[in-house]
Amino acid sequence: MHASVVLLVRYGEIALKSTYVRRHLEDQLAANVRDMFAANDVECVVKTERGRLFVYADDEVAALKLLRRVFGIVSISPAKEALAKLETLTTAVVDYARPLLAAGQTFAIRPRRSGQHPYTSQDLARVLGRAVLGAIPGLTVDLDEPDVELNVEVRGPRAYVFHEIASGAGGLPLGSQGTVLAIADDEPGMVATWLVMRRGCRARVSGRDPFLATLRGWDPRLATLDQMPVAVLVRLAAEKGEPVVLPTLDFAASEGETPFVLRPLAGFSRDELTNLTRRIRER
Incomplete structure (x- = not known):
C-alpha cells in the first residue's frame, strides 16, 4: 500500500505501564486500529513506536474519523513525513506552511525531538522559523498566541510536521481488561x-x-x-x-x-x- 498521509496517534495511560504491560497494550491498540479500519473497508498500515502509533492511509478524513472511535487513543494528528536531515526538513516545513499561512498572520514553530541529532530543539525552531518567514512575506512570529502552530516532531531519522491535534476517545484498548x-x-x-x-x-x-x-x-x-x-x-x-x-x-x-x-x-x-x-x- 502506498499511503498518501500518516497520522500520529498518541496514547496516555499506556505509557505509564511497565515495559511488559505497555508492549501488550500497544499491540492490542494496534490490533484494534486494524480491526476498526478493516470493518469499515478502509486500508491502513500501522507501525508502533514507543509513545506513538503511526497509521498510514489514503483517506485522511475517513482515517481520522475511525481513529477517534478507537479506545486508548488520546489524540491524533494528520502529518507530513520527512527525513530528519535539517535541509530536507526545512524544505518540508516551508512547503507545509505555504497553504496555511498568509501575510498578516502570526505563527510559531513547536519542535520536539527524540533521539540523537546534530541540532537542538532550539536550533530547529530558529532555522525553521527563519525559513518560513523568508518564504512567506508579511508573517510575524508570536510564541504566546499564534494564529497557526507548526508542530515538528523529530523521531530518529524521520520527522513529522503537523498543525492539527484532534481528540480521541481515551481510556484503554478494548480487550485489555477482560x-x-x-x-x-x-x-x-x-x-x-x-x-x-x-x-x-x-x-x-x-x-x-x-x-x-x-x-x-x-x-x-x-x-x-x-x-x-x-x-x-x-x-x-x-x-x-x-x-x-x-x-x-x-x-x-x-x-x-x-x-x-x-x-x-x-x-x-x-x-x-x-x-x-x-x-x-x-x-
Whole structure:
C-alpha cells in the first residue's frame, strides 16, 4: 500500500505501564486500529513506536474519523513525513506552511525531538522559523498566541510536521481488561456499557438494535445476547462469574445483586448523561 498521509496517534495511560504491560497494550491498540479500519473497508498500515502509533492511509478524513472511535487513543494528528536531515526538513516545513499561512498572520514553530541529532530543539525552531518567514512575506512570529502552530516532531531519522491535534476517545484498548455482561435497551444502558468498554472491557450486550448499532460503531466485534430482563442478566453473570454492567443512575441496591455488579453511571447528572449520549452517537 502506498499511503498518501500518516497520522500520529498518541496514547496516555499506556505509557505509564511497565515495559511488559505497555508492549501488550500497544499491540492490542494496534490490533484494534486494524480491526476498526478493516470493518469499515478502509486500508491502513500501522507501525508502533514507543509513545506513538503511526497509521498510514489514503483517506485522511475517513482515517481520522475511525481513529477517534478507537479506545486508548488520546489524540491524533494528520502529518507530513520527512527525513530528519535539517535541509530536507526545512524544505518540508516551508512547503507545509505555504497553504496555511498568509501575510498578516502570526505563527510559531513547536519542535520536539527524540533521539540523537546534530541540532537542538532550539536550533530547529530558529532555522525553521527563519525559513518560513523568508518564504512567506508579511508573517510575524508570536510564541504566546499564534494564529497557526507548526508542530515538528523529530523521531530518529524521520520527522513529522503537523498543525492539527484532534481528540480521541481515551481510556484503554478494548480487550485489555477482560469481559463483562451488559444491558443496553435504553440510552442509560448504552452509555453505561460504553463507559466500561472505554476502560478496556469487551462487552457481551443484551439490548435493542438502535443502541447495539451505536455501540458496534465503537467495537466492530461487539458480541450480542438475546434480549432479557435485568434480573436474568444478573443471574447469568453470577453463573458465569463475570461482572455485569447496570445502567442505574444512583447507588440503590437491587434485589438479587451480586458482588460482580458495576454501575458506571452512579453519580452522573442527567445533563452529563445527555452530553455523553450525544458524544457516543457522533459519527
